[in-house]
Each structure stands twice: as C-alpha cells, then as structure tokens.
Amino acid sequence: DIVVTQSPDSLAVSLGERATINCKSSQSLLSTSNNKNYLAWYRQKPGQPPNLLMYWASIRESGVPDRFSGSGSGTDFSLTISSLQAEDVAVYYCQQYYNTPYSFGQGTKVEIK
C-alpha cells in the first residue's frame, strides 16, 4: 500500500502570510501513460466533510480561490496558501488516488498566529 505523510502536523500563520504544507508519498504518483500525478488536496472545517481543493496535484477545483496552489511531482508535493485568510483555518489533507487503497496523509492543522 502507498503511505502518504504530511508535514508539519500543525502550522500557525499570520493573516495575509504564506502557508505551505508538504506531502510525501512512499512511491511515485506520476503515471507514465498520461504524465499526471494522482494527488489531491482537501480542506476540512470542523463539523464538515472534506472539500476538494486541488487534483492532478496542481489543478484548482472549480470555485477554489486562486490563493491556493499545488506543486510537485513523483513523490513530493506541496500546497501553498499565498495569503492566509480567516476562513482558511481548517485541517488540510493530501490523498493519493494512484492505487487502491486511496490513502490520505494524517492531516495538517492550520491556525492563525
């Protein structure tokens, strides 16, 4: 099974500042057949289900603000919030959908400093 590990476990950032979350996979998520990385990012606010932010590692889901961006390839990925807003306080997860079981990272809690 593919193991996905996020860092850090928690992050405190001032409003308007940049936040970066890392995600590392135990094996490559890059498909040689279509040159796409099978990696998604979600945001989960308390009491709500996860909300899809990014897929193919760097494609923003419809309606997601452009302060969110994803990067990386192979086994190493990042999610960056360029200017943290109050509504971004949440837990963020990466998920690989390359092979079943489609595993998640343990989550990164983002708070306001």
Next chain:
Amino acid sequence: EVQLVESGGGLVQPGGSLRLSCAASGFILSSYAIYWFRQTPGKGLQWVSGISGSGGITAYADSVKGRFTISRDNSQNTVSLQMNSLRAEDTGAYFCAKDLFPHSYSIRGPSDYWGQGTLVTVSS
C-alpha cells in the same frame, strides 16, 4: 444541485451488522464511481471502498475486505455499504462521496462532493 445523503448508522455490538445507504441526486449516478470513506480520531481519514458507475468494478481496504460489501442501484439512485462482523475499530463517521470524473468502468479519482456523514459506533 448535487447532493449525497448517508443513512443507516447507529450503535451496534461487536460482531453485528449494519447497512449504510447513500442517496444521490442532482447528477447521473450511473456515470460516476462512488466511494465510502470513514473518519476516526485515531486513524484520521480512510478510504473504505469504491464502486464504478456500472457497478462492475469494486475495491476495498484490506481492513474491511471480506466483511464489507459495496453495491449500487442506479435506478433507485442509491449506493449501499453492507457491513458485517463489525469490530470496535470500525467505529467512526462514514461518508459517501462522488468521483470528480465520469467513470462507468473505473474507480480512480478524487472526490468532489461528499455527504455529511453517518456515525457508526461498535460497542458492547
């Protein structure tokens, strides 16, 4: 508007059974794979099972293989998860979610719409 609504959760004794249902609306169910996830304080978010739009392809996490069965009735716009031989470690909030991409014959994608979840508690 796309909606997914889970039902069927509750309190069950170890070794017991529950059947979760996911009622879908606002999209053509047969065109999309549907997944079940669960969330627990101890193990975080876990993918549990998936079924293709046609129902011909299914997959399970190792921890539930042989105990859980996923199925769908596209004519009734529902997806079900039959859970047998339940264990304490199956306790958690269970979510159904829709694949982002149309997949009649595949289960491989992120999930763009999720239900609000149903709580399963396995305890004596």
